Amino acid sequence: MKIKRIHISNYRAFLVNDDQEASRYMLDLPNGENLLIYGENGSGKSSLFRALKDFFNTVTNPQPFQKNLFYEAGNTSEPPFIDIEIDDNSHHRFSSDGNQYLLVNNESGGNTNYITQANITNGFISYRDLLKLHFRQDNQEPDLVSLFLGQDGLFSDMVVPAPAQPENKIAYKKLWIKCGGLDREALTDYNTNVTALFGELETKANMLLGFFQKECSLKIEYTDGVINDNTLNNPTISFKVKLFGKDLPEHDDMLNEARLTAIAISVFLAHQLCIPPAELKILFLDDIFIGLDMTNRIPLLKILTSDDLGDGSSFKDSQIFLTTYDREWFNVAKSYLGDWQKTEFYVDNHSSSIDRPLIKKSGSYEERAWFYLTQGDYPACANYLRKAFEQKLRDILPENMLRSGFSRSDNDTSHIIVSKKHLSINQNDEVWFFMPKESNAKNISQSGFTGLQKLIDKFETLIKGYGIDFQHIDDLNRIKNRLLNPLSHHDLRSPIFKTELETGFTILKELNKVKTQIIVEVPDENPVYLFFDKGDANTGNDYKYKFQLLENLILLEYNGEERMLNAECKPIARFLKSDNSEEPREGKNQKSLSDLCKGICIFSMLHKEDKRNVVFNPDDLINEVYTEAGQTLKNLL
Incomplete structure (x- = not known):
């Protein structure tokens, strides 16, 4: 069982200003991958750590939801929340509305x-947690009993595995409460099982410590709790460390930080290996590299990725989240963690008056553009913003406008061999264009190369042709030169250039509201036929007209308006509905379904009628078209 999506809104650092930003803080792990995170100081990576920790804690221990300090109720349609989706398609939420855990969907x-x-x-470990093993406050030794067995200790909720008394098979913290009632049998069960538990913890900790430093070894000493004079005396826990076989009486004062951190990491990870198997096991390590030098960081990665740590155990069943503030180390770790997801957190102080996290999502041109805007690298921002516009416009434009004469099919394996002296090649982010040369080696035409300029022109033709009121088209035309050639600006860091980029993001935000949906798809292998019924006024017969759809039939939506885009089609035949007899009627290709249906309607009118001023509603005609399965296009919308 693994997490496949994390969605956070207005928790701690994750400020969401309005519903347009609803998906700003969403981490997708579609296959339950482990996640490596780089984050600047103050970028929100520790808020993610706290978010997941609070989410799981609130299931058994209700607690207040930590809203973002600058959250204003009413700015978003939903109250602050932390959402978790699991790969069994269950959806869970910790909501600020009542500070409660909710099973949203299962x-x-x-x-x-x-x-x-x-x-x-208890799989959430931060660098501060590591300090609890060796940090002395007021010269007092660390309270290891509370750390491991206290009310919120690492083992406190673990069920006692092998008590002599069956009624003592309860959580360690509950059994200790029974011991407080001077129950000697309960205390015997407690001491016996804790001794065995810490023996296992010691063995596994030394196994892991061997990955770091073979010269160090650890001894965990547990002294039983006892009842004397009707008083329960607490047990004690202490760590004894050897270096090159020699006892270190005060190891926390004699060992360097790297060795102390290696011991602490080994103990905390050994604790995870001692916990009984669970369906969902989260291991979140937040900035625990701080005390480790580079030579001790690689061993940690080996521990986390090993199939066998030495006794058959591993962390393969855990979903691991690993954060670091060290950019150089992040780049090194990426090469070791090839099948992990990677993401980066930055401080965004541009998109809002309040500093907040920016999560850099790989594969999104818009997100990369935002990142470079926050970093003040305006040419790089303009470059990715241009790519984002090109990508979105190509998604919107239908095939017959995008690349007339070219096919989007991925299955076309045909080829042709042409001498280089007769052919030049251009490319954009999506396709290559091969163009013949004149004898003087100049290109005859580059009309097929649809860069941003031509994409904007085609989009403008599209929206005007279909009567769509996209009010930002003039703004898009005004800023396109900056996006086409950002280095042409005389001052790359000037407020004017930044303002133009911000205008670009505003336009792109509006452009993202333009949605296209394929209603009927035309595959390469088999023809697709559609049908239209019409009675012939001259013969009195009812006919079913058959025609072939040559292009995908696409519905465009924007601001509540819908338009069926033109798709080329070809008349094939008509059938007399009374006996289904066929009359071949193959004709010329038509640029749209509405044109073809209009032609059929005019053809079916009385010959003597004046057809010059006849008006048909294109939507009404298209809605009556149906598929071979009998579904009308109206029902497919």
């Missing part, structure tokens, strides 16, 4: 107790 209908189990595993 498609499988299965048991979701794994959420509670994930909290018991």
